Amino acid sequence: MAERIALSLKPDFASGRWAWSLMGECFGSTGTVRAQGREDAVLCALAAAYPALRTRVPAYVVVSLPPTARLWSFVVEVEVHFSGVSLVPCTDADAPLRAAAMRAFHPAQPVVAPPTGSLTVATDGSATRGRIGWGWLAEDGRHGHGTETPSVRQCARRRHPVLAELRAISEAISALPQHHLVIRTDCRAAVSLVEEWAVGGHRLPDGYVATHHTAVAPGGLLWMQEQVRKEAPRVDIGWVRGHAGDPLNEGADSLAKLARRAAEGTWGFTAADVPQRAREIADAFTTAHQTTQSADAA
Template sequence: MVQVPQARPRRVDLVFARPRPAESIAIALAEAAFGYRYAAVGESWSCTAAVAAPNPEVAVLDAIAAVCAGRSESERFRFVVNLSCGSPLWRYAGQISEAASDWWIGRPDHADRSLMAAAVARVHNAIPEQSVPLPSPRAVDGGRVTVASDGSVRQRHAGFGWLASSGDYGLAGYRSSSRRVGSQPVLVAELRAIGAAVCALPRHHLTVLSDSQLAIAMVNRWKRGEPAMPADYPAEEPDREHCLHAARRRIYVERDRIELRWVHGHPGDPLNEGADGLARLGSRYRRGDADLDEDEYHRRAAGIAQAFAAEFRRVTSVPA
């Protein structure tokens, strides 16, 4: 029996794809008058620059975008940053890395100590900026909103509130002392209200109504890029939240969408009266008034906001 020849498949050498090696880059931040300076240090190169960012997390992402824009598209990067463990960036680091194809963010480990030390040294030795750079672009496409802000100080307890024509609102209470807020607690409460409104209403052109001429003057200084603060307000420290430092940076970055307008205190303007009611409610709740449990606190806040915002819309819709 003759054996029939069988075709043999061609031998193919299989080579599995390997990910391109990633370069580790350490990023260190330092606060500047208008935002942050940063230093990015890799294994064979480094750079320093400044970004107009409202908080460290945005500054890190702006720095990463600048580094990636200046490098080859074929490169891959592993960025390590010295943000605190409590930074909100770490909650979203996985999602951010999934959205980016060529880089990711991580906490520095033992092998990154020399890179991080070099980045920290470089950012602190950088020459201070001589001029204020243009802010990072921020989209503003949500329409115009009028918002009133107010603060309330009751000895050791303070509160602030804001109320928008859209019906959005916010309030909070906190412990007030010279060590925590300096020697102008009323001004601090007013500024915290304005900062909270700006943060809570992004992408809108805001007309902010305030009955505090001192607060309006301070915010206008922030819009010009000045590092001004109320008297004796504590300096920003790592791993500590100082609301006005973050508010100052954010207001500078987003200054083009913020207009300030002074109004007489308690003139019967619905938004101003509503913001005052929210601020006093916040300070009362922080003080621990017996008639304000958590449910009642939220119920009253929602009622104040709904009633005064509706009255504002009614009044402003009536022809003069």
């Protein structure tokens, strides 16, 4: 019976090299290759690993690529060139192998204390006219917000809303390192991406240019992808209906709009006014959240 072996890739766009990791139940191999893109990196990694893979054939090499990837048109040629090796798409059952392949990129870390307590956090994004804003609000009143004008070479404008949502999620994860986070967002697309990243998936939003240098900088999609994989054990993400009266969600929405509109100057106040206004928003909506929780418990 053919062994399933997961292939995971990690790009370093500054050097043009890709780290690769192949992990199966009875097989493991890692290395780096120079490649022009993810599909090219798959082939280069297979070429580098094939001397070791030949001892395990027949083998299915599991890769995470979109159904529209050109490489799927050449699987027969791949099988001819790498005898005994077949490229196949990953499935939910491959998640443990994918996770093992991702762990190979990170050296063993010292044992640290587990996160303390569970904290519910709402996140939200706002986007219009080429500018995005994001905000997050925790049930204990802690909060954050930010704004940015993404380069059109980095991300198509139609995908700005998803980018803003993901920035909010990422900022909350970074700002609250000592807690297990119950993150709630009203963006299903962001929930789906984070859930896939947590188990080693590579999918990015349509319209995002992963080869742009900002992709691997803090706040870039590939940077956030790695962050989610590392922090996955302490993050529980789920969807909540937006604008349906959930105080934390409404507060996160207000913080995202505050950040964006302050930068645009459309609300008639300056950046210096933002911290105080953000604190007022956070206090009002966390108080409403606590009141709702007390009423539900009564």
